[in-house]
Amino acid sequence: TYRELDAKANQLAHRLRGLGVGPEVRVGLCVERTEDLVIGALGILKAGGAYVPLDPSYPRERLGWLLEDAQGPALVAHSHLLSALPETSATPVCLDSDDVELAKQPTTAPVVDIHAGHLAYLIYTSGSTGRPKGVAISHGNAVSFLHWALTTFSPEELKGTLAATSLNFDLSVFELFAPLSSGGAVVVARNALH
Structure with a gap:
């Protein structure tokens, strides 16, 4: 339910x-394509942070570069995926095994001073040099995109939306957050090819 999410x-x-x-x-x-994908992205945003998608299907070398570039204090993940990631100084928060620690936390939203210009997420292009290039998306940009979606599509059209796109693509913002912003449901596809 919305309350549980x-x-x-x-x-x-x-x-x-x-x-x-x-x-x-x-x-x-770095999570599998489950409801934890939505919980993870939304939780990071509610903390005021910016999520950096780490697709578990990516090569270890690319994931290492993305982790190094992100340089964040925390990593939200599924515990079984940690071994596939290079070593990092980020503290892991495992959505599938840190239940006791997470359950101790308040269920009310934290108070965070966020502005439109603050970073919401960072996605990476393949980069012309062979190294991934980060593209910073602000809260203002993300909200503008969602505003477009909510004025283009009716709540009826958004009542059940398939989230099949990797978080590494902007379309995922529409797939995850447009239905949630209009009272709809998000169906997270385990794999876009299934």
């Missing part, structure tokens, strides 16, 4: 705030 995202946000996450702070997000 909100509570879990708020608990994650409080845990991340305790680790130093706030405006302009990048947080890696």
